[in-house]
Amino acid sequence: MPSFLEAPVAGAYHLITSLVTAIEPLTGAYAAVVAIVLCTLAVRLLLLPLSLRAHRGLKAGAELMPQLREITQQHQKDPERVRREVAKLQAESGTTLFAGFLPMLAQLPFFWLMYTLFSRAAVAGESNQLISGSLLGAPLGQHWPVLTGTPAFLALAVLLAVVAWFSARLQVRQLDDTATPLTRGLARILPFGTLATAAFVPLAAGLYLLTTTTWTVVERTILQR
Template identity: 50%
Template sequence: MFGFLDVPVAGAYHLIHTLTGPLSTALAIVLFTLGVRLLLHPLARSAARGERSRAALLPEIRALQAEHGRDRERLAAEMTKLQQESGTSLFVGCLPMLLQLPFFMVMYRLFTTPTVGGEPNSLLGATLFGTPLGAHGLAGSPLVFVIAAGLAVVAWFSVRWQDRHRDATAEVPGGKLLRLLPYGTVLATLVVPQAAGIYLLTTTAWTAAERALLRRGS
């Protein structure tokens, strides 16, 4: 299962091993995550431009909702037409998050598989504060609580930022749910390896800082 991940997992394994020469494994994971986010930064800039485009469409979106609010199919068709005519997408901001999924899957697999490339996975023995990075959920206590607390703080700031800079995300179906997604990462720490939790904490903190800086520069 997930055999298609064997090659990227092996690549990540050797990369982290290279980084752990002068660094700890946890810090190597942080650097790996920052490298991924730096690679995706151009898409984040595109998403920020999309947010500004969605904000410009808000009056038209609200007019469509007032006119077709009871006819969900007609509303969806009119919203699609509006996107096509304006040359923007109401969901463009989700692209950086979706493109991170393969990297998260690699990190998850890297700290759950006993062997990599036919050899014992030595990363499973790596620890942080005495906790194995391959430990899942509450088995990673107290590290899991440290990561969960960090994610909760980042989620709180992210939601407050969204409340201060409301855009068309709140106007589309599921928009309110999208606003609460940052808190889903806190729940994820209960089931993923601690290494994956470190990845989540690093990437969500990057997202919060990146969005604030891009909005300031707009």
């Protein structure tokens, strides 16, 4: 790993291990699990302003859809003209079609840190204490193929699937009547990508995915109301 990436990894390691030490008298063997959940919630809380901005952007984008369709139909033979007109419309409205991706992109560094911290035997020049943590008897540093059939694997898989189902329902509700069958199909399927992702990362990173996707579903439900 490049040396400039070692600093954030070491910083995150010392932060989480300090948190584990602080809460261990209350949480016992699940101190590392609770620490992951708490750190994930803290990250999502820090990103809340970005999420609110993204929600406003998506709402404004939905209101612009009739005009965007009209521009596309009027200039369908001139893609460059479509691009210019769409850019002009977005500039005038102060929104962007990519607003909804901002919270997800902002989380990638934190997900990478979680993956790295629970994939290495040594961090910051010392033995990695975090990988000794466990969930329902399964080591947090283990990957799913090793854990298949264990209570931790089954519990996390079921919970991820339930959260993905709720997320898919929310996404389908956000679509208007002009949405194509392909768009609706993707809205139903894509949230279950968390299950596929969790299959290739340590159990700790899967726990991060579960916590952050649950936050997203709750957040979207509240904002839509």
